[in-house]
Amino acid sequence: MCGTMKEGFTPMKLRTWGYLLGEAFTSIRKNGLMSLASFTTAGLSLLVLGVTLLLVVNLNHMVRSVEAQLEIVAYLEKELNQGELASLKSQVETIPGVVMVNYVSRDEALDRLRERLPDQTRVFDTVEEMNPLRPSLEVQVEKSDRISEVAEVLGQMTMVEEVSYGREVVEKLSKITRILNAGGLALVGFLALATLLIISNSVRLTVHARRREIAVMKLVGATDSLIRWPFILEGTILGLAGGMGTALLLWKGYLMLVERLHQVLPFLPVVTGNDVLTQVCLLLVATGAFIGAAGSALSVRRYLRV
Amino acid sequence: MCGTMKEGFTPMKLRTWGYLLGEAFTSIRKNGLMSLASFTTAGLSLLVLGVTLLLVVNLNHMVRSVEAQLEIVAYLEKELNQGELASLKSQVETIPGVVMVNYVSRDEALDRLRERLPDQTRVFDTVEEMNPLRPSLEVQVEKSDRISEVAEVLGQMTMVEEVSYGREVVEKLSKITRILNAGGLALVGFLALATLLIISNSVRLTVHARRREIAVMKLVGATDSLIRWPFILEGTILGLAGGMGTALLLWKGYLMLVERLHQVLPFLPVVTGNDVLTQVCLLLVATGAFIGAAGSALSVRRYLRV
Amino acid sequence: MIEMHHVSKIYYPARVVALQDINLFIEKGEFVFIVGPSGAGKSTLTKLIYREDVPSEGRVFVLGKDITRLRRREIPFLRRKIGVVFQDFKLLPDRTVYDNVAFALRVIEASPREIRKRVPAVLDLVGLLDRARNLPGQLSGGEQQRVALARAIANNPPIVIADEPTGNLDPQTSWEIVCLLKEINRFGTTVIMATHDEKIVDAMQKRVIALERGHIVRDDERGVYAHEA
Amino acid sequence: MIEMHHVSKIYYPARVVALQDINLFIEKGEFVFIVGPSGAGKSTLTKLIYREDVPSEGRVFVLGKDITRLRRREIPFLRRKIGVVFQDFKLLPDRTVYDNVAFALRVIEASPREIRKRVPAVLDLVGLLDRARNLPGQLSGGEQQRVALARAIANNPPIVIADEPTGNLDPQTSWEIVCLLKEINRFGTTVIMATHDEKIVDAMQKRVIALERGHIVRDDERGVYAHEA
Ligand SMILES: Nc1ncnc2c1ncn2[C@@H]1O[C@H](COP(=O)(O)OP(=O)(O)OP(=O)(O)O)[C@@H](O)[C@H]1O
Ligand SMILES: Nc1ncnc2c1ncn2[C@@H]1O[C@H](COP(=O)(O)OP(=O)(O)OP(=O)(O)O)[C@@H](O)[C@H]1O
Ligand SMILES: [Mg+2]
């Protein structure tokens, strides 16, 4: 008659879902101050996470743009004619990791040297008629840790006399990149964990405050689902709201900051693409909702064993 | 007979303070999970604050050390003898902001140029016997925003033919410094605020969970102080514990990180001095204790009006 | 309908023996008083029926099922078949009187129409229809107790357990409540009522089970509160 | 000792009139029963004395002071002079029976020696010395009620208010509790007891104030629960 297996598995009716959602909203309204506390806690934690994410993304971008300026110079045995140049270029471009190849003739090389050392004009006046410089190929490589490989391949080519690249700078830079990536990832991971813990703590405290109510509901015959879902929905709503508030703030704030930075430091390579920003913001909203839901689900569990 | 003014002002007895402290500890123990939640929340928020503080301190330090490598080069009309050099040097050293002065003779200048451009050896072989370079004074300046002033003073000196410094680099750098400082300060301020809000939210939730208890105590004749103090002490203890845990973690973690970084990036100028670390850690502990105490005091207030 | 076989309940760690070797059969449609001094085990006995507690020893059968072997998931479905007036009311402090009563109907997923019809009806039965919008904290003790009764009978359960349901009521109102329970019982509901009210027990002439220190000391078909005053 | 002048209490926003134009004088050392149907205003009347509520109109004097004009800071000192057995007990759920009773002594900053002496003494008076280490949730309804009484009398207050203190007790234990209150009263404590227990009121032959819908309908020196049954 009572408690048969079949009853145990009866799914909740649709109207009950409506009721559960209503309960969640009612509870948020009734526990106004507590809801606000959870909301701001979630929002702030996510904001910290978001700011850090953007920071890491930007640092990475900056390092990339420095890397993009790195190049290998392959000094050639002699000046090349059109045909030779075209074939060499296409040969070099097939090396994996090579992004761009640029030929520098002897005259160009001297002009550049002159530009680079404006104080030493007199030196160059002296050597003008007997230019001792060699023609070269400037090769740009995709990532700094590819440079040494590419340089080696270049060195073994005919016509290439000598290969030169800022070995030390490149090595430093690729180390820095690796550390920045690892550090940034660790930082974001740590913050994600902290956010998770902080939000779920806040949810746990709210659930704890209502443990006696939960016990009463169970005694009146409520299933675990009927008690659990309003909490989960409430957590989701608050987490979602926190995430969206944060996303909005971050979006506006970042665009303003970027604009301001562009005025003051036009040369600074900041990430301006809306797509990165959109991704970060979506991530925050999703994280907020997920943590709110999961935190509630886990917290309410302890109090259901009545 | 009852409730005279005098009674209202009777300070609490010493034994009552002992009791209050005992209550605080008992409550922490009894509400184990909730205490843990508040503790980790406080600890994590402070940790985020601490990590950011150290990051900002280090960034500042790095920019400083780059600045320290900046110098002004003052090209001289001719080679100086000992006497002239000494008098010029002492003259330059009196300019406010100047940290170090170094004389570079023509031969030295050529040697350096050769080192800087190892690929162009043939050029220098050509000019060896007729060195076209000028002697110069290298002047190091305390801070990047001082450079242009110093350069101007140098330019007006007799014997100085021409003054050169990376105007653009210097200007960029001093802008970056200013932005880093402002940004770092803003970030730390934002995090301090977030920490404050998050911790006091967590305390508020704990107090809220015990609002019915508070009401009962008041009905039995407890003064506001008798109810308030265990909460304040509890908040202080948890905040202090959170702060100390964080400080410990940060201390160990930072030293480990610095050691590891030194192996991988020996050239990176990280802050190693224990005094900065000590200051940051003390700040965290103090902040934790203060926020815990203040958060409790403020939260409990609402529930005392019974 | 309700059977207990050699049931004992011992609360640890204090080793309080609340019930000892209880054997009990209650038929469908009975009206049973449980009496006995403070701490005799009356509430504990009822708690074993709606499974707030499990016995330390023995078996309890309710509605044909061994409820000591119930799975966690099945418990709510047992409790929905038993309306309980708790000794300490156990109303939800943050919900209105109306919502407190409606909650008993929500758990069985009653339709909104049913709820809108049934809740005012039971509130009217206990004389509190005009207080529907109040919170429990805004009611007098006796009023709260009557809300608890309204909630217990709201979904027409086959069993109603009332633990001291007139403890906070004046004699007049107490009688009205007991008459209400009698009426429900007349339509087939099994009613179990723990009480200290001599007058009511003596006047009703129903089955009386007397507990003392966890033992059944008396079980009379048409009993009275006590043999010797 | 306790005086009420034209006291009314209306609860907003529902505009529930709980008390209307109450005039009352209770002398030091009196023993007063307050009776009346559920919702008549008995608890409200007592709440005005220990200032859980303030009257909407009129003045209340307790121990020589107009307590409607008390400052917030002075309220605890009034409450310490009045031991209250609340209708819903209001025990602290997270503290043991011992600590619940001790709390009434802590608020008056009694010495540890006094506490160690007094708490077991009053727990023994209500017959619960062996349950001192239990939490309220581990006691039966009647046992909790007796703990509430123990707390109310622990610090020997000049006034004891007991709101339905026998609602959860069997007749035997009820009598013991009433005798205890009578004993306390004999040593000079003013006792005010709201109750529904006809037998006790009739047997005690003390002053009876009868309320109905917020009005005093009767105030007899040696009264009974009701004139007509
Ligand atoms: N959770 C518990 N832990 C320890 N002892 C308990 C617990 N619950 C009840 N008891 C004890 O078991 C005994 C029986 O309790 P029960 O509540 O059944 O009494 P009762 O007959 O309902 O009394 P009353 O008339 O006072 O309500 C009491 O002595 C009580 O203190
Ligand atoms: N906070 C409140 N808000 C609204 N109405 C209230 C409030 N407190 C009490 N009341 C109402 O005032 C009336 C008197 O309540 P009171 O608690 O004094 O009754 P009582 O005589 O003690 O009844 P009982 O015997 O049932 O305990 C009741 O109708 C009650 O609903
Ligand atoms: Mg009981």
Ligand SMILES: [Mg+2]
């Ligand atoms: Mg009352």
